[in-house]
Amino acid sequence: MGVVGWLILVAIVVVIAVVAFLVIRRRRRGGGVFATRDRR
Amino acid sequence: MRLLMTASQIRGLPVVTVHGGEDMAEVRDVIYSPESGRLVGVTLNKRGFFAGRSRDVLSAEAIHAVGQHAVMVIDESSIVAPEDAPEDVRHPATERDVLGDDVLTEGGSSLGKVVDLVLLVGSSGEVVGYQIDKTGGGRGYIPLPAQLSVSGDALVVPNITEEFIQDDLVGLGASVDEFRSRLGLS
Numbered sequence: 001m002g003v004v005g006w007l008i009l010v011a012i013v014v015v016i017a018v019v020a021f022l023v024i025r026r027r028r029r030g031g032g033v034f035a036t037r038d039r040r
Numbered sequence: 041m042r043l044l045m046t047a048s049q050i051r052g053l054p055v056v057t058v059h060g061g062e063d064m065a066e067v068r069d070v071i072y073s074p075e076s077g078r079l080v081g082v083t084l085n086k087r088g089f090f091a092g093r094s095r096d097v098l099s100a101e102a103i104h105a106v107g108q109h110a111v112m113v114i115d116e117s118s119i120v121a122p123e124d125a126p127e128d129v130r131h132p133a134t135e136r137d138v139l140g141d142d143v144l145t146e147g148g149s150s151l152g153k154v155v156d157l158v159l160l161v162g163s164s165g166e167v168v169g170y171q172i173d174k175t176g177g178g179r180g181y182i183p184l185p186a187q188l189s190v191s192g193d194a195l196v197v198p199n200i201t202e203e204f205i206q207d208d209l210v211g212l213g214a215s216v217d218e219f220r221s222r223l224g225l226s
Contacts, residue, residue, distance in 0.1 A: 025092045031069035033047045033157060035136040036080055036128040 042213040045108055046171060047072070047157040055084065055098060055119065056110045063087060064119055065094050067111055069132050072157060072167060074195055077184055079103075079165030081129030082111070084119070097125045103164045142194040143172055143182065145202060150175045151182060154195065158212060168216045170195070172205075180205045181212040183219040198223060 001009075047070045055065045065084040073080050082103075084094040102118035103111060113119065122130040143151045152172035158181060160166045169183045182201050204219045206212045 031051050031067070031083065031085075032132075032134065033051075033070045033072060033138050034132045034134055035138045035141075036071060036073040036075075037133050037136070 043161040044158050044209045044213050045161050054110050057115050059115045077167050097129045100165045105162050144194045145199045147199045169212050183216045
């Protein structure tokens, strides 16, 4: 594989990593319903 | 008759200013005080599909109204930096998830487990009931007094609550006033 091939491969890996990061961040957006700490 | 919605329906709602109609953020976590029967605030996500968590938060005092389609605030200054917010809103007690807590009557009967909070639409975060997984099976709704006793991980409600278990939100909305008048609260 030549230099161009390696560059394409690296570009594909970078794109996959960025998309995975964004999807994971999106999935973490879900929150919860939490009580205050004074509840004892 | 009261118009009601659940806390799950609030999560993900846009936060919009009354003055200007600007869509500023969306609701992430709902922070609830069982003792006062009210929301104390919400944490926020930034707007946009891939946007992440926002550092800024919204205290209940700054909420103009919780509506079915948006949480309304007066203006941009309503959303504040964490340093300017109450401790429970700045650092939500994520280990104190209300959902799944037992609901016990003062007489010691278990009514079930909390599935969701029920809020008054148009208020600034008044919680008027719980959606529960009933001990005997199935889902139901119970009204709450304005203030609650809390015991460890259980939410303690008056004995007469058992008589007011409803099958749907409409039934709950109709029963809240009668429930509170029976308790001498209104």
